[in-house]
Amino acid sequence: MDRIFLSPPHMSGKEQQYIAEVFESNYIAPLGAFVNRFEESIKAYTKVPYALALSSATAGLHLALRVLGIGAGDYVLTSSFTFIGSVSPILYQHANAIFIDSDESWNISPKLLKEAIVKAPKKPKALIITHLYGQVCKLDEIITICKEEGIYLIEDAAESLGATYHGKQSGTFGDMAVYSFNGNKILTTSGGGMLVSKNEEWIEKAKFLSTQAKEDYLHYEHKEFGYNYRMSNVLAAIGVAQMEVLESRVSRRREIFERYQKNLSQIDEIEFMPEIQNSRGSRWLMTLTFSKTNPQKIIELLEKENIESRPLWKPMHMQPLFKDAMVVENGQSEKYFTQGICLPSGSSMSNDTVDYICSILKAAL
Numbered sequence: 001m002d003r004i005f006l007s008p009p010h011m012s013g014k015e016q017q018y019i020a021e022v023f024e025s026n027y028i029a030p031l032g033a034f035v036n037r038f039e040e041s042i043k044a045y046t047k048v049p050y051a052l053a054l055s056s057a058t059a060g061l062h063l064a065l066r067v068l069g070i071g072a073g074d075y076v077l078t079s080s081f082t083f084i085g086s087v088s089p090i091l092y093q094h095a096n097a098i099f100i101d102s103d104e105s106w107n108i109s110p111k112l113l114k115e116a117i118v119k120a121p122k123k124p125k126a127l128i129i130t131h132l133y134g135q136v137c138k139l140d141e142i143i144t145i146c147k148e149e150g151i152y153l154i155e156d157a158a159e160s161l162g163a164t165y166h167g168k169q170s171g172t173f174g175d176m177a178v179y180s181f182n183g184n185k186i187l188t189t190s191g192g193g194m195l196v197s198k199n200e201e202w203i204e205k206a207k208f209l210s211t212q213a214k215e216d217y218l219h220y221e222h223k224e225f226g227y228n229y230r231m232s233n234v235l236a237a238i239g240v241a242q243m244e245v246l247e248s249r250v251s252r253r254r255e256i257f258e259r260y261q262k263n264l265s266q267i268d269e270i271e272f273m274p275e276i277q278n279s280r281g282s283r284w285l286m287t288l289t290f291s292k293t294n295p296q297k298i299i300e301l302l303e304k305e306n307i308e309s310r311p312l313w314k315p316m317h318m319q320p321l322f323k324d325a326m327v328v329e330n331g332q333s334e335k336y337f338t339q340g341i342c343l344p345s346g347s348s349m350s351n352d353t354v355d356y357i358c359s360i361l362k363a364a365l
């Protein structure tokens with residue numbers, strides 16, 4: 001049997017046609033009509049006013065920090081339970097991360113966030129939150145805290161494209177936000193990201209920095225340094241084709257999650273990632289925790305059947321890289337990490353495959 005991956009690319013079928021158009025126009029690189037179209041499609045879908053297509057979401061977060069003026073010696077609050085791409089841009093800017101643990105929603109705890117602000121050695125300038133595995137954070141509480149404290153809010157919506165809170169798209173609540181089109185995300189351009197904001201000036205500045213900070217002269221004039229972070233027209237063509245099927249991709253992921261839930265509901269020791277009130281998650285990965293069984297055993301068992309599964313993200317405050325960083329913790333994300341597992345959830349997966357994986361789990365537990 002073919003290997004069952006966690007979240008493989010799922011093409012719409014239109015990608016090659018659009019790539020052919022790119023080749024016919026010879027706008028292979030760097031920019032071209034599809035980059036604009038891709039940005040327009042994100043704006044139309046999420047209702048965010050400004051968007052910038054980039055080589056990755058990590059690049060987008062780096063630009064967001066730079067545009068907001070976060071630099072050496074500054075403090076940035078951030079979720080501990082996340083992927084490294086959320087937080088390495090803090091290091092690129094020589095700033096200090098303050099890690100905040102999760103609550104029962106798996107996402108950043110607003111209560112610990114307040115505590116972290118009080119305990120910080122210096123007033124933090126920004127907060128990066130991750131909508132983990134596609135579930136939106138408790139945005140009402142988080143936005144209130146950021147407004148009261150005068151802290152910029154940056155949303156890492158890499159995993160939550162298509163997720164909503166009070167009917168509004170994730171990535172449209174903060175000062176700036178990023179979506180990812182990496183290979184295993186809800187949609188993919190093989191690699192890519194999008195930086196979005198309500199603030200036109202910030203997106204214009206980010207665009208300038210993403211294309212080597214070249215001043216507006218015919219010759220190459222530079223007053224500051226930038227990066228080579230812009231997305232190519234070829235990849236944007238894939239993105240345009242992918243955006244056409246976003247809605248169906250999210251609803252399929254949600255169906256898969258529900259099917260797992262129904263199939264495994266009899267197993268007492270399993271707890272699924274919850275979904276907070278007034279929200280609709282993207283259910284990017286199928287995630288659950290075991291109260292008794294060691295997830296490592298299940299991962300090995302599935303591997304024997306050629307099925308990919310993985311532990312949940314290892315919290316940043318447990319990483320050797322951040323052994324000296326400040327953390328406000330309650331043990332919650334560590335518990336998720338030691339007891340949890342991600343199971344295959346790609347939108348191209350069949351119901352039979354879900355049932356097959358569940359039957360292996362049921363036999364083992």
Ligand SMILES: *Cc1c(COP(=O)(O)O)cnc(C)c1O
Pocket residue numbers: 055056057058059082083084085086130156158159179180181182192193
């Ligand atoms: C994938 C991911 C990123 C990084 O996205 P890239 O486009 O690969 O840079 C950042 N944060 C989270 C939470 C992610 O899952």
